[in-house]
Amino acid sequence: MKTLNELSNELKKKNIRLTHQRLKILEYLYNAKTHPTVEEIYSALKKEVPSLSKTTIYNTLNYLSELNIIKSLIIDENEARFDGVTDNHGHFKCSKCGKIYDFDINMDALAADRLDNFEINEKTVYFKGICSGCLSKI
Amino acid sequence: MKTLNELSNELKKKNIRLTHQRLKILEYLYNAKTHPTVEEIYSALKKEVPSLSKTTIYNTLNYLSELNIIKSLIIDENEARFDGVTDNHGHFKCSKCGKIYDFDINMDALAADRLDNFEINEKTVYFKGICSGCLSKI
DNA sequence: TATTATATTGTAATCATTACAAAGAAAAAA
DNA sequence: TTTTTTCTTTGTAATGATTACAATATAATA
16 A cells, blocks of 8 residues: 555656646555556546546556556557556456456566567566456356 | 468368458468558458458457457557467567567466466467567667 | 646547448358 | 358448547646
8 A cells, every 4th residue: 555645755756747636546556456447547536536537547647657657558458457566477367257366477487589689678478267266156 | 371272171170151251361361470450451452352341350350269260469559460370379579660579488387376276268478679670770 | 926847638539349230142951 | 053041241330448639727946
C-alpha cells in the first residue's frame, strides 16, 4: 500500500507535475492488484473525482508508461491493461474468471541463439489457462 | 512452401470446407513469413481475389485459430497478427523496422512455483528491441 | 499575486473488429 | 447431373477502444 504522500514524493523526484488526477490514478494502480483496464480505473475513480475524463486516464497512463513508472500489458486483444510493478515478472490469465496473476520468472535465463547481435530491451512472458480457484470449483 | 494442393488435403483431413478464399489466405499465411496483419493479407490478395472482403479474412483467421491450425499473436496493441506455425516459439519485434522474428525457445523450462495447481494451456514469450540489421545501419 | 507552462476535459474523429442479413458456393442427396 | 441443404462470403452498418484537438483549468515559478 502506497500513500498519496509517498506517491507525491516519487513524482516530485522525477519532475513530474503533481495533479490530483495523476495521484489518484497512480494510487489506484499501485493498490489495486488487478492490472486494471482504463474502463475499470474510470469506474472506480468517477465517484471520488467526478470531473475525471477517460482522456486524462489515457494521457496519464501513456505518459507514465513512457517514463517507465508503470507498465502496459497486452494480455488479450481489445484492452490495454496497466501494472504498477515494473520489475520483470510473468502474467497468467485465467480463461474462466479473467483474473490476472503475477508470477516470478527468471527472464535472464530466457535466451535465444538466433538473437545474437540483437539488442533486447524488453522481455514479456504470459501464460493462459485455468487458475487453481476455478479448477477447484469444477 | 506449401502448395495449394497440400493445403487442400490438410483442410480435407480436418473436415474444413474447402473454399477458394480459405485456401488463398492460408497459402499466403504459410508462405509469407511476416506474421501479417489482416490489412496486409487483404492488400496482398485483393488483386488475385478481387471479391475478397475483410470480414472473410477475419472469419477465416478466427475460425482456423480456434481449430489450432494457425495461431494469433498479440505483439503490439492495435493489430492482431497471425502465424502459420503453431509450434511454440518466441517472437522478437524490432522497434526500428517493425519486423517480427521467430526464435526457438524451450517453453517447458519456463515454470513458476506460484502456479502450482494451475492448468497452463498456453505460453507466450515475446521480446522487443533492435534487430541486428538495424543495429548495423547505425 | 501574476505569469507561464502544462494538464484536464468533452467532443468528435479514427481505426480495428464484429454483427447481420442477403447472395453465393460447396457438399450431400436424389 | 440436378436438386437440396448447409455453410461461406460479402458489404454495410454498428461497436468499442483509443486518439486528436481546442478550450478551459490548474500547477509551478517568478
